[in-house]
Amino acid sequence: MRDAGRNHESFSQLTVMFKKILIANRGEIAVRVIRACRELGITSIAVYSDVDRASLHVRKADEAYHIGPPAATESYLNMAKILDVAKRSGADAIHPGYGFLSENAKFAQACADAGVKFIGPSPASMEMMGSKTRARQEMEKAGVPFVPGTSRGLESAAQGLQVAAKIGYPVMLKAAAGGGGKGMRLVHTPEELKPALEAAQSEAERAFGDREVYVEKAIVDPRHIEMQVLADEHGNTVYLGERECSIQRRHQKVLEESPSPIVDAEMRQRMGEVAVRVAKTAGYTNAGTVEFLVDQDRNFYFLEMNTRLQVEHPVTELVVGLDLVHLQIRIAAGEKLPFAQDDIQIRGHAIECRIYAEDPDNNYFPSPGKITLLLSPSGPGIRRDSGMYEGWTVPIDYDPLLAKLIGYGTDRPQAISRLVRALHEYFVGGIKTNISLFRRILTDADFQAGRLDTGYLDRLLKSKPPEEKGEDATAAAIAAGIFAILDAASAIAGNGNSSPNPANEMNGRTTVSGWKRTARVEGLG
Amino acid sequence: MVYDVTIDGKDYRLELERADASWRCRLDGREVQLDAVLARRDVLSILIGGTAYEIKRECTPTDMHLWVGRVRYVAELRDPRSLGSRKRAAADDKGPKKLLAPMPGKVVRVLIGERHPVDAGESILVVEAMKMQNEIKSPKKGTVQKIVAAEGSNVNAGDVLAIVE
Numbered sequence: 001m002r003d004a005g006r007n008h009e010s011f012s013q014l015t016v017m018f019k020k021i022l023i024a025n026r027g028e029i030a031v032r033v034i035r036a037c038r039e040l041g042i043t044s045i046a047v048y049s050d051v052d053r054a055s056l057h058v059r060k061a062d063e064a065y066h067i068g069p070p071a072a073t074e075s076y077l078n079m080a081k082i083l084d085v086a087k088r089s090g091a092d093a094i095h096p097g098y099g100f101l102s103e104n105a106k107f108a109q110a111c112a113d114a115g116v117k118f119i120g121p122s123p124a125s126m127e128m129m130g131s132k133t134r135a136r137q138e139m140e141k142a143g144v145p146f147v148p149g150t151s152r153g154l155e156s157a158a159q160g161l162q163v164a165a166k167i168g169y170p171v172m173l174k175a176a177a178g179g180g181g182k183g184m185r186l187v188h189t190p191e192e193l194k195p196a197l198e199a200a201q202s203e204a205e206r207a208f209g210d211r212e213v214y215v216e217k218a219i220v221d222p223r224h225i226e227m228q229v230l231a232d233e234h235g236n237t238v239y240l241g242e243r244e245c246s247i248q249r250r251h252q253k254v255l256e257e258s259p260s261p262i263v264d265a266e267m268r269q270r271m272g273e274v275a276v277r278v279a280k281t282a283g284y285t286n287a288g289t290v291e292f293l294v295d296q297d298r299n300f301y302f303l304e305m306n307t308r309l310q311v312e313h314p315v316t317e318l319v320v321g322l323d324l325v326h327l328q329i330r331i332a333a334g335e336k337l338p339f340a341q342d343d344i345q346i347r348g349h350a351i352e353c354r355i356y357a358e359d360p361d362n363n364y365f366p367s368p369g370k371i372t373l374l375l376s377p378s379g380p381g382i383r384r385d386s387g388m389y390e391g392w393t394v395p396i397d398y399d400p401l402l403a404k405l406i407g408y409g410t411d412r413p414q415a416i417s418r419l420v421r422a423l424h425e426y427f428v429g430g431i432k433t434n435i436s437l438f439r440r441i442l443t444d445a446d447f448q449a450g451r452l453d454t455g456y457l458d459r460l461l462k463s464k465p466p467e468e469k470g471e472d473a474t475a476a477a478i479a480a481g482i483f484a485i486l487d488a489a490s491a492i493a494g495n496g497n498s499s500p501n502p503a504n505e506m507n508g509r510t511t512v513s514g515w516k517r518t519a520r521v522e523g524l525g
Numbered sequence: 526m527v528y529d530v531t532i533d534g535k536d537y538r539l540e541l542e543r544a545d546a547s548w549r550c551r552l553d554g555r556e557v558q559l560d561a562v563l564a565r566r567d568v569l570s571i572l573i574g575g576t577a578y579e580i581k582r583e584c585t586p587t588d589m590h591l592w593v594g595r596v597r598y599v600a601e602l603r604d605p606r607s608l609g610s611r612k613r614a615a616a617d618d619k620g621p622k623k624l625l626a627p628m629p630g631k632v633v634r635v636l637i638g639e640r641h642p643v644d645a646g647e648s649i650l651v652v653e654a655m656k657m658q659n660e661i662k663s664p665k666k667g668t669v670q671k672i673v674a675a676e677g678s679n680v681n682a683g684d685v686l687a688i689v690e
Binding site for chain 1: 526528530532533535537539541543548550552557559561563566567568569571573578580581582583584589591592593594595596598600601602627628629630631654655656657659682
């Protein structure tokens with residue numbers, strides 16, 4: 001079998017590569033795309049809101065332009081402003097990242113109208129996949145397996161009751177325009193259906209401006225497994241293996257891995273072929289992801305297609321040895337895929353942890369603020385895609401994803417042990433992060449055995465956390481004294497080598513020494 | 526120097542002297558073989574009888590945290606010769622309690638108005654940050670004495686949101 005990675009350079013050189021790419025995003029994904037641009041010799045253009053001037057993507061880009069206030073609707077979601085920057089800066093393509101405008105067909109169309117290449121699928125494919133009911137109708141025609149239910153919005157509770165009786169309870173009500181768990185309701189009995197439908201409809205209306213809700217059979221304790229596809233603009237479509245994404249909290253993915261512990265070569269091929277059929281039915285081009293629900297008998301059902309690069313794309317990159325962002329850019333430039341399905345081979349195992357600014361000890365409250373200390377892991381098998389740096393203030397206005405820590409190993413146990421080791425090296429001070437959660441997941445017996453479903457994390461969080469208090473309290477006691485003495489010495493020397501109380505700096509007050517602080521506390525005593 | 530140190534509620538008597546690069550240390554009267562280097566701001570490398578520890582310091586608006594490996598300890602340090610350190614930790618649950626903002630954000634809703642009764646654990650305000658709404662709960666049963674942060678106002682971590690009596 002040939003090595004797909006080695007053929008990476010053999011893209012046809014006939015097409016004209018972009019000279020300048022605008023990245024219509026922020027945070028770690030903007031940094032990720034900027035890095036790809038630099039590797040390909042393409043000038044990168046960042047955009048930023050008021051609160052992102054000091055953000056890492058602005059520091060890393062070749063050019064950067066201000067696009068407005070913190071509210072995303074007035075900056076990162078504002079098509080006119082972004083297209084204006086594209087025009088002024090001479091960008092010939094736009095990479096949307098994930099979130100924001102990445103799945104907005106109108107934006108893709110506006111790019112085309114402005115003569116700027118949108119790095120992603122066509123507006124028509126995005127529209128088809130943007131509506132879950134419309135996607136179901138098309139997939140039904142193409143013979144793609146999906147969860148039994150309606151392919152159109154429910155017209156009444158009576159119709160819902162009729163369908164539910166046929167497919168059997170429990171059933172799931174879902175918003176056609178849905179995502180992120182909004183407009184979703186699990187219904188166990190006929191009595192629950194009417195109120196649940198009304199609640200789902202009004203929630204869908206509020207969240208998406210569209211009250212269409214359909215019904216499907218609820219799969220009990222499903223897994224969530226997705227298949228990466230890649231399609232060029234010359235009719236070639238391949239799949240790059242699956243990602244296991246069952247570990248979720250509030251319908252948000254927390255940890256992903258590739259390959260899935262339960263998918264073998266035969267199942268991968270069947271799922272992959274269905275995913276390719278989905279992509280072809282949608283006339284899909286560029287990178288995309290077909291999501292499946294998998295039941296306890298390993299039957300899989302089409303759920304939806306995400307028409308963008310996924311947050312968790314690095315785990316696929318590591319096991320197939322390809323750079324998906326490079327490939328996205330080259331496909332958008334009109335090049336042909338430089339490999340065929342048979343060239344794709346999965347080697348080793350990769351796991352990604354999404355590091356969020358949130359407090360695990362306080363119900364995962366968001367925890368924005370200034371990062372006062374950052375110690376980052378490295379070493380064998382560790383990849384870190386990060387949007388943060390020490391001294392940066394995490395703004396309150398956006399998604400709390402700070403960075404992704406990805407571990408790679410020749411097999412799953414090695415990937416796990418490398419990640420556990422790297423998490424030990426990782427320290428983010430000044431704000432709270434969910435780093436401790438990953439240690440808990442990765443050392444959990446069910447996780448290690450691959451016994452996962454979408455309810456796994458809720459169960460784990462309800463169980464008692466393992467006792468972490470060690471014998472090291474005496475080391476902490478001694479360190480407290482050493483810090484106090486060093487603070488006093490540096491306050492006398494006035495060298496600013498040590499910062500006794502970063503919290504005070506954050507509040508804009510002057511730094512006080514440990515001595516003065518003690519004195520003040522005494523005074524209040 | 527002599528310190529009274531409290532780590533996660535447990536008290537220690539620490540005697541510490543520095544002479545150039547070396548340290549003399551007694552903990553609760555017992556001699557400790559100690560070496561210490563400040564690796565960078567807020568990061569201390571210490572060797573205790575050959576065992577290596579990396580200790581990270583983090584200061585919040587209210588506490589000092591010391592991380593030893595993966596474990597976070599709440600640390601308090603006092604000079605025992607002073608008066609105030611002998612009369613700490615008194616009457617905790619009595620008197621008015623302040624609700625502090627756990628993170629910067631925006632007060633999007635006030636659920637219980639001033640002078641209304643409130644149960645322990647009942648939500649008083651909703652603070653939104655990073656697209657997530659978070660309910661701020663009462664630490665005790667009583668009455669909402671004052672809502673300090675009005676609906677729509679932006680707050681910083683540690684700001685007083687409300688007072689429960």
